[in-house]
Amino acid sequence: MPTLLSKKYALIAIILVAILIPLLSTNEYYLHILTLSFIWIIAVYGLNLLAGFTGYLSLAHAGFFGIGAYALGLLTVKGGMSFWPAFFLAPVITTVIGFFIGLVALRTKEHFFAIYTLCVGYIIYLVIDKWEGLTGGVRGLIGIPGPTNIGPIELTSANARYYFVLTVLLLVVFLIYRIVNSLVGRSFIAIRNDEQLAQSIGISTLKNKLMSFVLSTFFAGLAGALYASFIRFIGPDISNINITFDLLIFMIVGGIGTLSGPVIGTLLIVVLSQQLQFLQDHRMLIFGPLLTSIIIFSPRGLAGMYLTWYYKRKAKKKAQIQTDNASIGGDS
Amino acid sequence: MFLEAKNLSKHFGGLHAVKEVDFSVEKGKINAIIGPNGAGKSTFFNVITGLHRPSSGQVIFKGDDISKLPPNKIALLGIARTFQTTNLFEQATVFENVVVGHRLRTKSNLFDAIFRTKRTKQEEEKCKEKALEVLHFVGLAHAAERMVGSISQEEKKRIAFALALATDPEIVFLDEPTAGVNPDETEELAQLMQKMVQKGITVCLIEHKMQMIMKLADKIMVLNYGEKIAEGTPDEINNNEEVIKAYLGGSASA
Amino acid sequence: MELLIQQLFNGLTIGSVYSLVALGLTLVYGILHIPNFAHGALYMVGAYVTLTMMVQGGFHYLLAIVISILVVGLISVLMERVVFHPLRDSTPIQHKVAAIGVLLFLEALAHYIWGADYQQMPTPYGQVVKVFDLTFTMQRILIVVTAIVVMILLYLFLKKTYTGATIIAMSQNREGAYLVGINANKVAMLTFFIAGALAAIGASLTSPINLVFPSMGHLVILKAFVIIIIGGMGSVPGAILGGYILGFSESLGATYLFSDYKDLIAFVLLVIILTVKPQGIFAKGGV
Numbered sequence: 001m002p003t004l005l006s007k008k009y010a011l012i013a014i015i016l017v018a019i020l021i022p023l024l025s026t027n028e029y030y031l032h033i034l035t036l037s038f039i040w041i042i043a044v045y046g047l048n049l050l051a052g053f054t055g056y057l058s059l060a061h062a063g064f065f066g067i068g069a070y071a072l073g074l075l076t077v078k079g080g081m082s083f084w085p086a087f088f089l090a091p092v093i094t095t096v097i098g099f100f101i102g103l104v105a106l107r108t109k110e111h112f113f114a115i116y117t118l119c120v121g122y123i124i125y126l127v128i129d130k131w132e133g134l135t136g137g138v139r140g141l142i143g144i145p146g147p148t149n150i151g152p153i154e155l156t157s158a159n160a161r162y163y164f165v166l167t168v169l170l171l172v173v174f175l176i177y178r179i180v181n182s183l184v185g186r187s188f189i190a191i192r193n194d195e196q197l198a199q200s201i202g203i204s205t206l207k208n209k210l211m212s213f214v215l216s217t218f219f220a221g222l223a224g225a226l227y228a229s230f231i232r233f234i235g236p237d238i239s240n241i242n243i244t245f246d247l248l249i250f251m252i253v254g255g256i257g258t259l260s261g262p263v264i265g266t267l268l269i270v271v272l273s274q275q276l277q278f279l280q281d282h283r284m285l286i287f288g289p290l291l292t293s294i295i296i297f298s299p300r301g302l303a304g305m306y307l308t309w310y311y312k313r314k315a316k317k318k319a320q321i322q323t324d325n326a327s328i329g330g331d332s
Numbered sequence: 333m334f335l336e337a338k339n340l341s342k343h344f345g346g347l348h349a350v351k352e353v354d355f356s357v358e359k360g361k362i363n364a365i366i367g368p369n370g371a372g373k374s375t376f377f378n379v380i381t382g383l384h385r386p387s388s389g390q391v392i393f394k395g396d397d398i399s400k401l402p403p404n405k406i407a408l409l410g411i412a413r414t415f416q417t418t419n420l421f422e423q424a425t426v427f428e429n430v431v432v433g434h435r436l437r438t439k440s441n442l443f444d445a446i447f448r449t450k451r452t453k454q455e456e457e458k459c460k461e462k463a464l465e466v467l468h469f470v471g472l473a474h475a476a477e478r479m480v481g482s483i484s485q486e487e488k489k490r491i492a493f494a495l496a497l498a499t500d501p502e503i504v505f506l507d508e509p510t511a512g513v514n515p516d517e518t519e520e521l522a523q524l525m526q527k528m529v530q531k532g533i534t535v536c537l538i539e540h541k542m543q544m545i546m547k548l549a550d551k552i553m554v555l556n557y558g559e560k561i562a563e564g565t566p567d568e569i570n571n572n573e574e575v576i577k578a579y580l581g582g583s584a585s586a
Numbered sequence: 587m588e589l590l591i592q593q594l595f596n597g598l599t600i601g602s603v604y605s606l607v608a609l610g611l612t613l614v615y616g617i618l619h620i621p622n623f624a625h626g627a628l629y630m631v632g633a634y635v636t637l638t639m640m641v642q643g644g645f646h647y648l649l650a651i652v653i654s655i656l657v658v659g660l661i662s663v664l665m666e667r668v669v670f671h672p673l674r675d676s677t678p679i680q681h682k683v684a685a686i687g688v689l690l691f692l693e694a695l696a697h698y699i700w701g702a703d704y705q706q707m708p709t710p711y712g713q714v715v716k717v718f719d720l721t722f723t724m725q726r727i728l729i730v731v732t733a734i735v736v737m738i739l740l741y742l743f744l745k746k747t748y749t750g751a752t753i754i755a756m757s758q759n760r761e762g763a764y765l766v767g768i769n770a771n772k773v774a775m776l777t778f779f780i781a782g783a784l785a786a787i788g789a790s791l792t793s794p795i796n797l798v799f800p801s802m803g804h805l806v807i808l809k810a811f812v813i814i815i816i817g818g819m820g821s822v823p824g825a826i827l828g829g830y831i832l833g834f835s836e837s838l839g840a841t842y843l844f845s846d847y848k849d850l851i852a853f854v855l856l857v858i859i860l861t862v863k864p865q866g867i868f869a870k871g872g873v
Binding site for chain 1: 854857
């Protein structure tokens with residue numbers, strides 16, 4: 001199967017480029033932006049698993065990102081915990097909270113679910129913003145430690161942090177790939193296509209939706225924890241609805257319900273934002289209409305656009321071969 | 333008794349969609365439910381297959397009361413169904429869409445998925461084999477690799493059948509299986525239903541096309557305004573006064 | 587006692603504005619089953635247009651409001667044509683995402699044109715009225731009276747005119763409405779115009795006692811969603827009732843319970859409601 005092989009080579013090439021970048025460029029600013037993008041991509045994968053593969057758009061995603069970040073921040077800064085245990089605990093805490101919220105949120109459907117999660121996200125933001133005693137309120141949390149060295153592995157330089165985040169990202173992509181292409185993933189997709197039908201062919205929609213929701217909060221929490229340890233300072237704004245909207249744009253532009261979408265969308269929009277820096281706070285003048293037009297004209301984003309084109313070409317080729325064969329048969 | 337509805341009622345607010353219906357499905361036969369539009373046929377199906385809880389009455393399957401079970405548990409017991417409209421994954425192949433149909437007979441969980449355990453590999457294989465088998469059965473083997481977005485209405489109906497069959501059912505409930513397809517295709521779908529029965533699967537369907545039903549069904553129940561007004565063989569139904577009255581007096585949709 | 591009456595009146599003021607905004611949202615939901623996340627942006631644009639017309643255009647407050655109604659109404663219709671009409675057969679996720687795109691655009695546009703600063707809207711009705719020992723500003727009285735008049739007019743329009751009846755018919759039974767020959771496009775455009783107009787009125791009325799800024803629509807739209815879930819998505823009386831319920835709970839809650847978390851009241855209310863009744867309070871039973 002040549003397509004599978006070429007896919008494999010493309011993937012290896014991309015990973016190689018990602019590994020080589022810090023060695024080829026000494027521009028610390030770009031390395032910083034790229035590392036940050038990787039963190040966003042992880043969060044987008046979480047959102048995509050739930051919205052793209054299971055059909056439930058959660059607008060509380062930044063809230064869970066915030067919970068992950070604050071969990072790491074509070075455990076280390078206020079709890080005096082060292083980095084690694086906190087780093088593993090933070091996504092777990094997010095997941096546990098996600099489980100209980102999901103249990104209730106998933107009783108609602110479609111628009112109700114979106115509105116419900118929008119409100120949950122707002123409540124999380126308000127709690128972080130107003131509960132000064134715990135979170136430091138608008139002043140935020142400072143002095144969050146970054147990853148500490150593991151034995152001989154040095155993790156304190158900018159390059160090392162880049163590789164650390166890249167490793168986590170590759171792990172996440174691998175996990176998502178495995179999940180989506182498994183029977184579990186097929187169950188998610190069946191629910192997205194037609195929930196009633198999925199249930200009538202024996203899929204426990206409640207269990208699968210909850211699993212997808214909890215997984216999505218896990219990835220949000222993981223991304224949040226990475227963010228906190230990378231930026232070292234967090235404020236309530238990271239759980240604001242605007243972050244959810246950013247993640248949504250990354251996902252939709254790249255391609256909702258596709259495996260490559262989160263990477264494509266996030267990198268593209270981040271690069272575009274860098275190019276459009278003169279717009280500063282006005283970048284949504286471009287990204288807002290972009291979001292709306294993509295969802296109207298190419299609902300599965302850039303990745304979906306490519307896939308559609310690819311399958312059409314394949315089908316055409318096949319038809320071509322068939323007609324060729326037919327004409328050959330006719331001649332002889 | 334194989335599958336039986338006992339004194340089954342369902343009302344929404346003040347509206348009685350199904351009212352005290354007794355009905356037993358005959359094993360290994362083609363059972364049909366007919367009636368004018370709005371007679372409560374779909375609601376009756378929905379109650380039996382667990383989509384709606386009955387307001388009162390029971391559904392008994394092989395001696396067990398299943399009226400309080402959710403649809404997925406009912407499917408597990410061997411009761412499958414199709415819907416009037418089936419939303420599929422348009423950007424995937426017919427085959428890919430049907431593989432999930434056998435999911436309920438597998439046990440792989442998230443752990444298996446992430447570590448790709450031996451169990452999950454075996455079960456995936458099983459699901460794929462099942463998908464090919466049922467696609468073959470419904471006559472779609474040739475279209476297995478085509479995108480769902482590019483196939484005809486009638487082929488989509490067949491996919492819906494295939495999905496239901498992939499669950500290894502003992503009985504299938506088909507909600508207007510031939511709505512929106514032409515007479516030739518209707519004939520072919522009817523043959524497919526007979527083929528199911530030959531394979532030992534009991535069929536129960538809702539249908540509007542009278543001619544076809546009279547030819548196809550072994551047993552017919554007629555619903556009108558949620559109530560059963562007749563039950564019997566096609567001949568008995570044909571000569572039943574009340575049925576004639578209901579069809580002539582009610583909406584002439586048949 | 588005085589405090590209580592004062593707070594009840596405040597609740598009536600806030601509730602009036604909430605009701606106006608929620609009414610537009612519920613009408614649009616009724617017709618197209620779209621939760622229009624961009625509705626809050628219309629509200630915000632409404633405030634800015636009125637403000638600009640007064641300050642830069644030199645128009646009288648009331649005339650500025652009329653201009654704002656027209657402008658926002660047209661933006662709303664444009665949104666229906668350009669965004670929601672092409673999406674009429676799409677999945678619910680597409681509607682929501684499209685609406686969010688519009689919201690982000692309109693906010694950025696406001697930010698671009700009018701800046702991020704908080705602005706104060708002047709009003710010719712700043713006088714204070716004393717009734718017994720209670721003081722009310724004319725502006726607040728104007729809010730309540732105007733809102734009630736607008737609601738009565740809307741009610742008469744929906745119930746007594748043929749055009750209004752088509753809106754109700756379409757929200758109750760879409761297929762049926764097509765069958766009897768209702769021009770769905772016209773009804774949708776009209777509904778969006780009314781929704782935009784109501785948002786503009788609500789924003790223009792409340793701005794003199796609040797502030798005008800690009801994200802001023804956020805909280806309002808969230809609360810409007812809460813209201814229409816309380817009142818039943820698509821229900822007109824429900825939106826009015828829900829608006830006042832929330833208005834009163836907030837003004838009383840802020841006074842007697844916790845002023846810091848007053849904005850939380852709506853969301854906690856919603857979370858409780860949807861937890862207990864996932865399809866909303868007045869959801870039609872069954873399916």
